[in-house]
Every structure is written in structure tokens, then in C-alpha cells.
Amino acid sequence: MKNDPSTQHWLPSAKGPYKRPWPNQSREDALADWLGAERTPDVMASLREEPRSMEQLVQEVMASVNKEDMLLLSHLQNNWTELVGPDNARALQPLSINNGVLKLEAASASWLYIFQTQLKKPLLDKCRAAVGDAIRDLQFVPAGQRRPQPPTPFHQNRHR
Secondary structure (H helix, E strand, O other), rough: OOOHHHOOOHHHHHOOOOOOOOOOOOHHHHHHHOOOOOOHHHHHHHHHHEEEEEHHHHHHHHHHHHHHHHHHHHHHHHOOHHHHHHHHHHHHEEEEEEEOOOOOOOOOOHHHHHHHHHHHHHHHHHHHHHHHHOEEEEEEEEEOOOOOOOOOOHHHHOOO
């Protein structure tokens, strides 16, 4: 039965991998086959958004940015070492504020655990003392959440 060709037609190994009958067909070509070539441009045009000017796009993005949160974050970042102390400041950095939640990046998994389990309440109290009740909670995230900083030139790293 294994060598019988009539039973092998349904086996994937007998036919080889599946090949689409239209490997290079675009969405427009598929629509032309389906709707007819004369209707394809109208259908494709109706699927596209209206073009917007760069001014409109910038205004939309700027409207979505919460300016108060940005000011709070800037204040916290500028005063972070004085606020939490030098040791905590080396291990924890403010990343963002979203709806009253301050996102903080911990330098390692060990620090992340310590901040989440032991230091969350004291840090939240210090942040609230600095900026008021605008901060309602803290969220700790592992290192790697922020964009990498550009490397410092070699001559600045040398010790004399």
C-alpha cells in the first residue's frame, strides 16, 4: 500500500510543500480578479485614509501629550538624587508618568525585587512630598526600558 500511487496523493510528503497558485500577486491584483479591473482603483482609493498635512499630524501628537505629566517627570528627573538618595538614584531612574503612575526603571532584578517589596511605600511618599498627589502609584520595570544613551568619548572615561 505504501508504494501504491493512488494512496499517496493526499500525503504532504508525496506532493511536497504547499505552493500558493499566486505567489507574487498583490492585493490590488487580487481585487482586480475578484471585482474586475474597472472597479479596483475605486475600491483601493476608498480603503486609503485622506492625506493629512504635517501640521495636522504634529498637532495631533502634541495634543496627545500630557504636558502636566511631562513637567512632573522633568521635575522628578532633575531632583531625583536629592529625592531618593544617591544609592537609590543609581539603581532606579524615572522613565515616564502616565495617568498618575510613575514608571521607574530598576538597574537589576535584585534591585527590582527590593524596590517592589520593601521600598515602594517610602518612595511613593517621597515622590508625593515632592510633587503632590499627582503621583498615585509606582510601577517598577526591569532595566532596558529606556533608549540607550550615546557612549561617552574615550578620553572622558580615563582616570588620571
